[in-house]
Each structure stands twice: as C-alpha cells, then as structure tokens.
Amino acid sequence: MAAAEQIKSLIKSFSEGDNSRFYATAMQIAAAEARKGHQELAEELKKLIQDSKKLKIKESKIKRLAVNPAQKELNDLLEFSRPDDKLKDMVLSMKLNKSIQRVLDEQCQIEKLRQHNLFPRKKLLLTGPPGCGKTMTARVISNELSIPLFVIRLDGLISRYMGESIAKLRLVFDTMKEFRAVYLFDEFDSIGTNRSQGNEVGEIKRVLNSFLLQIEKDDSNSLIIAATNIPENLDEALFRRFDDIINYPLPTEEQIFKYYKREFLNNKLINNNVLIELSKKSIGLNFSDLEKICQDFLKNIIIYGEEESSLEFLFEVIDSRKTSF
Ligand SMILES: Nc1ncnc2c1ncn2[C@@H]1O[C@H](COP(=O)(O)OP(=O)(O)OP(=O)(O)O)[C@@H](O)[C@H]1O
Numbered sequence: 001m002a003a004a005e006q007i008k009s010l011i012k013s014f015s016e017g018d019n020s021r022f023y024a025t026a027m028q029i030a031a032a033e034a035r036k037g038h039q040e041l042a043e044e045l046k047k048l049i050q051d052s053k054k055l056k057i058k059e060s061k062i063k064r065l066a067v068n069p070a071q072k073e074l075n076d077l078l079e080f081s082r083p084d085d086k087l088k089d090m091v092l093s094m095k096l097n098k099s100i101q102r103v104l105d106e107q108c109q110i111e112k113l114r115q116h117n118l119f120p121r122k123k124l125l126l127t128g129p130p131g132c133g134k135t136m137t138a139r140v141i142s143n144e145l146s147i148p149l150f151v152i153r154l155d156g157l158i159s160r161y162m163g164e165s166i167a168k169l170r171l172v173f174d175t176m177k178e179f180r181a182v183y184l185f186d187e188f189d190s191i192g193t194n195r196s197q198g199n200e201v202g203e204i205k206r207v208l209n210s211f212l213l214q215i216e217k218d219d220s221n222s223l224i225i226a227a228t229n230i231p232e233n234l235d236e237a238l239f240r241r242f243d244d245i246i247n248y249p250l251p252t253e254e255q256i257f258k259y260y261k262r263e264f265l266n267n268k269l270i271n272n273n274v275l276i277e278l279s280k281k282s283i284g285l286n287f288s289d290l291e292k293i294c295q296d297f298l299k300n301i302i303i304y305g306e307e308e309s310s311l312e313f314l315f316e317v318i319d320s321r322k323t324s325f
C-alpha cells in the first residue's frame with residue numbers, strides 16, 4: 001500500500017492538472033514498492049507511467065495547423081505544441097520570477113493597456129548557458145496564457161531552404177498575425193552571429209536583416225521569444241528590438257537545494273543535511289543535469305532496489321555529471 005501522503009498527493013495533482021507532480025508521485029510509489037521487494041508491481045507501475053506519458057505527449061501535439069493557405073509549408077516550418085509547464089514548476093530567483101510574471105500580467109491585460117494606447121511586453125530575448133530554463137520559460141508562458149507554442153529552428157530553416165529562407169521567415173511572421181501564440185526562435189545564434197562560414201554566410205546575413213525588419217514592424221498579438229547561449233556574439237542591432245532581455249544563469253546553491261528538496265520530497269534516505277551536502281556538490285551543474293541526476297536515482301531504485309541505490313550512488317552520479325564537461 002502506498003503511503004497516505006502519496007495517495008493524497010496523487011489525487012491533488014490529478015485534480016489540479018499538475019502532470020509533472022502526478023508522475024513524480026507515481027514514480028515514488030513505484031520506487032517504494034521496489035524497496036519493499038515488490039519488483040513485479042514496481043515494474044508494472046513503471047510501465048503504466050511510461051505508457052501514460054507517451055499518450056499525453058501524443059495528445060498534446062497537433063499534427064496539422066488549422067490554417068488554410070500554405071498549410072503544408074507551415075507544418076514544415078513550425079513545431080506545434082501545447083505545453084503543460086507552470087511558472088510554479090520553475091525554481092527561479094526573485095528577479096527572474098518577477099520578469100516572467102510581469103510579461104504574463106501585461107499579456108493578461110492586453111485590452112486594458114490598448115485602451116490607453118499602450119502595448120504589453122511581447123518580444124523577449126532569453127540568454128544564458130544550456131539547461132537553465134530558456135525553453136522551459138517559453139513553455140510556461142504558453143501554458144500560463146493558454147496559447148500554443150510554435151518552435152522555429154532557424155538553423156534548419158536556413159539549411160533546408162537555401163535561397164528561400166527570407167520568404168519562409170516572412171510566412172512565419174504573417175502567421176503570428178493570424179494565430180496568437182508564443183513563437184520561439186530557438187538556437188537564435190544561428191542568425192544572430194557571423195560564425196558560420198561558406199556559402200551560408202550571405203544567406204544568414206539576409207535572414208538576420210529580414211528578421212530585424214519583421215520584428216520591428218510586428219504588431220501582432222503573439223509573443224516572440226528568441227533564445228541564445230552566446231549573447232556576446234549577437235549583432236548589436238538585435239538587442240534594441242526586444243522589450244526585455246532576460247538572463248538565465250546557472251542555479252545557485254540555494255536554488256539547487258530547493259530543486260532537490262522538491263524532487264526528493266518523500267525519500268526517507270535524503271534528510272536536510274544530505275540535501276545540503278548534495279547541493280554543495282552540485283554547484284556548477286545546470287537544471288537539466290539536476291533533473292537527470294534525480295531521474296537516474298529513481299530509476300536505479302526501481303531497477304536494482306534500495307540496496308544498490310545508496311547515497312553513495314547518488315554522489316557518484318553527481319560526480320560523473322560534473323566530469324562530463
Ligand atoms: N528554473 C528551472 N526550474 C526547474 N527546472 C528547470 C529550470 N530550468 C530548467 N529546468 C529543467 O531543465 C530542463 C532543460 O531546461 P531548458 O530546456 O529550458 O534549458 P535551455 O536554457 O533552453 O537550454 P539550451 O540552451 O540547451 O536550449 C527543463 O526541461 C526542466 O526540466
């Protein structure tokens with residue numbers, strides 16, 4: 001039998017539509033069963049969780065866009081999703097939290113602002129090292145505003161449509177007017193810098209100029225988010241086109257602690273002192289690493305049982321993540 005707290009957490013997360021907490025609790029129940037030697041049940045639970053996750057992903061992806069003209073072309077350019085990430089899922093500094101909340105608040109008051117001839121923030125440049133929450137922020141904004149997320153991979157656009165990329169980019173900006181959504185230009189460095197060589201350089205410059213022009217005259221209700229790891233290489237002209245430039249640094253020790261505390265909520269092995277030690281040891285890692293560390297630990301319990309899943313193992317996982325860069 002799963003602990004009463006876990007059952008309560010399952011029901012609560014289900015009723016609040018909090019998928020990530022629901023799955024985390026279900027995984028914890030599976031791990032607890034494995035620890036009690038109920039391997040078969042643990043396996044069965046794990047499979048149920050995996051199947052359910054797959055189904056959710058399928059549901060959240062709409063294969064076709066409801067646009068009549070150039071439908072096929074758009075499907076190739078934009079990756080559509082309906083994320084379910086919430087702002088409260090993110091571990092953020094007060095400053096970062098405020099910046100995102102501000103965007104959400106202004107977006108929620110579009111009509112009121114327009115009555116005063118004012119416009120909500122909608123063009124964001126997100127910068128910072130990998131795995132620190134840039135893409136997640138785009139997912140959160142999309143979910144919190146209940147509008148879809150479209151991801152545009154500019155590097156793919158340029159290499160696939162040599163000679164035609166400007167026309168394709170224009171199509172994306174036209175779509176913004178028709179469809180209120182979050183448009184995420186991921187890997188933005190692929191046009192924002194002059195790092196590329198060979199015959200793509202001219203094309204990239206043209207795409208950058210076209211992007212500058214389009215973003216300047218954009219008056220749609222959509223949000224435009226560009227994400228980059230290397231803002232220092234970006235063309236100067238880009239910065240003033242955005243309403244906000246938001247930086248995502250690596251998590252601090254305090255934030256790592258908060259993250260682990262939430263993930264290891266029901267794990268009896270991990271008390272406050274262990275959490276402090278784990279957090280110190282993990283300084284320098286990004287959130288994506290922390291996520292993988294927690295998953296590795298849970299998987300280990302499920303597959304090999306508690307004896308093989310000691311704290312020693314957890315520290316080893318952290319070490320191997322740290323030495324992998
Ligand atoms: N602030 C955060 N709080 C909690 N989890 C986070 C946070 N930031 C990132 N994560 C976790 O790390 C994963 C990777 O983050 P994300 O994809 O947003 O990184 P990114 O900054 O876009 O990296 P890249 O530059 O490589 O694209 C997320 O899916 C999420 O699980």
Ligand SMILES: [Mg+2]
Nearest residue numbers: 134135186227
């Ligand atoms: Mg990203």
